[in-house]
Amino acid sequence: MTRLLFIRKKLKLFLVCGVLALVYISISFRILTFLKSESLLVKFERNKMEHVLWTAQHKDIHLPQTFQTGLNDIKGNKSKYSSNSSYTKNVTNLLHILPADNDILNHDTTTQFPRSVVKTARPQNEANNTDVNVARGSSRVDAPEQVHHNDSTPRAAPNETLFLTGTYFGRLGNNMFIYAAVVGLARALKRVPIFKDGYLMSNILQISHVNRNIDTSKWLVEKQIKYATFEQNLTTLPKTNVSIYGALQSWKYFENVQDEIRREFTLNLTLQKERDAVLAAYRSRLQNHVLVGVHVRRGDLLEEVYVRWGYGVANKSFFANAFHKMRSLLPGQNITFLVSSDDMPWCKNNLDDPSVQLLSNGSTEYHFAILSGCDHVILTGGTFGWWIAWLVNGITIYYEDFVRKGSNLYKGFSEEDYYPSGWIGLKN
Numbered sequence: 001m002t003r004l005l006f007i008r009k010k011l012k013l014f015l016v017c018g019v020l021a022l023v024y025i026s027i028s029f030r031i032l033t034f035l036k037s038e039s040l041l042v043k044f045e046r047n048k049m050e051h052v053l054w055t056a057q058h059k060d061i062h063l064p065q066t067f068q069t070g071l072n073d074i075k076g077n078k079s080k081y082s083s084n085s086s087y088t089k090n091v092t093n094l095l096h097i098l099p100a101d102n103d104i105l106n107h108d109t110t111t112q113f114p115r116s117v118v119k120t121a122r123p124q125n126e127a128n129n130t131d132v133n134v135a136r137g138s139s140r141v142d143a144p145e146q147v148h149h150n151d152s153t154p155r156a157a158p159n160e161t162l163f164l165t166g167t168y169f170g171r172l173g174n175n176m177f178i179y180a181a182v183v184g185l186a187r188a189l190k191r192v193p194i195f196k197d198g199y200l201m202s203n204i205l206q207i208s209h210v211n212r213n214i215d216t217s218k219w220l221v222e223k224q225i226k227y228a229t230f231e232q233n234l235t236t237l238p239k240t241n242v243s244i245y246g247a248l249q250s251w252k253y254f255e256n257v258q259d260e261i262r263r264e265f266t267l268n269l270t271l272q273k274e275r276d277a278v279l280a281a282y283r284s285r286l287q288n289h290v291l292v293g294v295h296v297r298r299g300d301l302l303e304e305v306y307v308r309w310g311y312g313v314a315n316k317s318f319f320a321n322a323f324h325k326m327r328s329l330l331p332g333q334n335i336t337f338l339v340s341s342d343d344m345p346w347c348k349n350n351l352d353d354p355s356v357q358l359l360s361n362g363s364t365e366y367h368f369a370i371l372s373g374c375d376h377v378i379l380t381g382g383t384f385g386w387w388i389a390w391l392v393n394g395i396t397i398y399y400e401d402f403v404r405k406g407s408n409l410y411k412g413f414s415e416e417d418y419y420p421s422g423w424i425g426l427k428n
Contacts, residue, residue, distance in 0.1 A: 183254060375392070
C-alpha cells in the first residue's frame with residue numbers, strides 16, 4: 001500500500017512538471033514572437049528616423065512633448081522601444097499623416113478649384129467611423145497634439161499678402177506631392193506658395209518657390225486627415241499664413257496648375273544632358289522605337305511590418321499582363337522596356353521578356369531622369385513611380401493592388417483621388 005501511494009505521488013509530480021514545462025514552452029514562444037514583432041517595428045522606425053529627425057531639427061514646427069522625448073532617446077542611442085508607447089504612436093502618425101481628428105472646420109475663404117474636384121464635404125465620422133480612429137494593429141493610435149482655431153488666431157490685414165507652405169517628410173516622391181499640392185492650393189486661394197528649402201528636390205528639379213529667410217514658426221497649422229484623399233476642408237483656409245501638415249497625395253490638389261508644376265519639376269541641366277544622351281542611344285537602335293519606363297518597387301515592402309500595414313507587391317504575372325497590354329495599345333511599334341528597381345536581381349530573374357533592358361546601377365536622380373524621359377510608363381506603386389508617370393504623361397499602367405483593400409493603409413486611400421483618370425490598373 002505504501003509503495004502504491006509513493007507511485008501515485010510520483011505520477012502526480014510528473015504530470016505537474018509536464019504541465020509546467022508546456023506552460024513554459026508556450027510562454028517562451030509567445031515572448032519570442034512578440035520580440036520578433038517588436039524588432040520589425042523598431043527597424044521600421046529606424047529606417048524612417050532620418051526624416052523625422054530632419055523635420056524636427058530643421059523645420060519650424062511644434063512637436064508634442066512625448067515625441068520630443070522620443071527624439072532625445074534616439075539621440076542618446078537608447079534602444080528600448082514599445083509599439084504601444086506614446087513616442088512610437090506619434091512617430092507613426094508623423095510618417096503616415098493619419099491623425100484621429102474628425103473635426104471639419106468651417107472657414108471664411110472660398111476657393112477656385114475645378115468643378116470636377118470640389119465636392120460637398122461630409123464629416124469623417126458620418127462617412128465612415130473607421131476613418132476617424134485609424135488603428136495600428138488592433139489598438140487605436142493617439143494623434144499628435146491637435147491644432148484648434150480660436151479667437152486668438154492672427155488674422156491678416158486687408159490686402160495683406162497671405163502665404164501657404166507645407167512640411168516635407170519621406171523621400172523624393174513624397175516631397176514632390178507636398179510641393180505640388182501646396183502650389184495648387186495656394187493658387188486657388190490667391191496665396192503665395194513658399195518653402196524654406198527644396199529638401200530632396202533641390203539637386204534634381206528647378207523649383208522656384210523657395211525662400212530660406214522665411215519664418216513659419218508662428219503660422220497656423222492645418223492638418224490633412226487622410227494621406228491619399230482629396231480633402232475639401234483644405235480648400236478653405238483662415239485669413240492668415242498657413243502651414244499644411246500632411247502627405248497630400250492627390251492629383252486633384254494641383255489639377256488647376258498642371259503647367260506650372262511641370263515647369264517647376266523640370267530636371268536640372270546636368271541631368272537633362274545625361275538623360276538625353278542615354279535615351280538617344282536607345283532610340284537610335286530601331287525604327288518606330290518606343291521607350292516604356294518600368295519602375296518596380298519591392299525592397300522594404302516585402303518586410304512583414306509593411307505587408308501587415310497593407311502594401312502589396314506585384315509578381316511576375318503582373319508584368320507579363322502589363323507588357324501584353326502595352327503592346328496591344330501600341331501596335332506596330334518596336335518597344336523597349338527600360339527597367340529601374342530597388343530589387344534588380346529579382347527583375348533579372350523574372351522579367352525575361354526579350355524587349356526588357358535593365359538600367360545600369362546609378363543614383364536615384366539618374367533613374368528618375370531616365371524613366372521620366374520615356375514615352376510611356378508601367379509602375380508597381382509608390383510615389384517615385386507615380387511622379388515619373390505623371391511627368392511622362394503618356395500611357396500609364398499601374399499595379400492595382402499596391403494598397404490592399406481592407407487594410408489599415410487603405411483607410412486613408414482613395415483610388416480616384418490618387419490615380420488620375422485614364423491610368424490603367426491591372427492585377428497579378
